[in-house]
Amino acid sequence: MSIQRLTPTDLEATAVELLGLDQEATGLLSVEGLCASIRRAASLLCPATPRQLVDAVLEVLRALSPDLKRDVVAEALDLVVGVGDLLELRSAESGVRQLYLAPPSYVTVRPGRHLLLGVRPNASPIVDESVVGAPVEYEAHTRFLTLETDNAAASLAAAGLHRMTTEQWARVPREEPASALIERTTRLLSQHQMPGEIQGLEIIDPTTQVQYYIGRWRKLTSRDEGMLVGRRPQAYGAPVWCVLDVAAGIPRAVLDFPVDSSVMPG
Numbered sequence: 001m002s003i004q005r006l007t008p009t010d011l012e013a014t015a016v017e018l019l020g021l022d023q024e025a026t027g028l029l030s031v032e033g034l035c036a037s038i039r040r041a042a043s044l045l046c047p048a049t050p051r052q053l054v055d056a057v058l059e060v061l062r063a064l065s066p067d068l069k070r071d072v073v074a075e076a077l078d079l080v081v082g083v084g085d086l087l088e089l090r091s092a093e094s095g096v097r098q099l100y101l102a103p104p105s106y107v108t109v110r111p112g113r114h115l116l117l118g119v120r121p122n123a124s125p126i127v128d129e130s131v132v133g134a135p136v137e138y139e140a141h142t143r144f145l146t147l148e149t150d151n152a153a154a155s156l157a158a159a160g161l162h163r164m165t166t167e168q169w170a171r172v173p174r175e176e177p178a179s180a181l182i183e184r185t186t187r188l189l190s191q192h193q194m195p196g197e198i199q200g201l202e203i204i205d206p207t208t209q210v211q212y213y214i215g216r217w218r219k220l221t222s223r224d225e226g227m228l229v230g231r232r233p234q235a236y237g238a239p240v241w242c243v244l245d246v247a248a249g250i251p252r253a254v255l256d257f258p259v260d261s262s263v264m265p266g
Contacts, residue, residue, distance in 0.1 A: 008064055015064075020125060021138055029065055032138045034076035037061065039119050042086055046119075047098045050077060050088075050234075079141035084117045084169060090256075105162040106145070107169045114156065116143040117164070127159040185255070186227065189245055192255045200233035201251070203244070222249040 019036040104118040231239035
């Protein structure tokens, strides 16, 4: 048995192929490559925290790219969660967020064009391409199948994919009067006392012009009072939207959005 010496380029090409990507067109550190690596790690580790997934991907990829930044992998993880491949759930007991595999599903975005969602465990492919008769197409953080419209539904069902409507996939919160939302949020906020300063916290200044969104964000000052909307940092991923009860510029309570669901936004 002979041992073959592989160059970093050879290793990258092999890794890209193992991820199911086109090694001629896709790099391991491209958005497609990073998101595929995250899905693979998730299929083996979930349920897991965002930190655990980011660390697992970094441990593997830094062997080929020592300069790979955590923020780059964290941003790719946000994309995977945001599109619906992973579900971020909050434990009712501990409040800790964990990521779970979303069930294999598809959304028909237009006739013949289907967005694939979810992750199968144990590094299994999302579909058997021989069953559906078409290759999976990778576009940034998304995956698609292009199928003839006549037998698409039957082929996707045979591949073990659950159909989701666009309304189910892109569902929005139910409509309710502003007064009802404020009352409900105030009640829930009173149950989440968290006194003290929060490092990195920013709030939307309610006195600023709504036309200049970026300019509305600022740090708390000693003049701030009452209920305010803000964003607080987390270890990995985008800042978490939250509502705060503030007294003299100090948070007395904080409640992450959405206020009435254990499923966290992506």
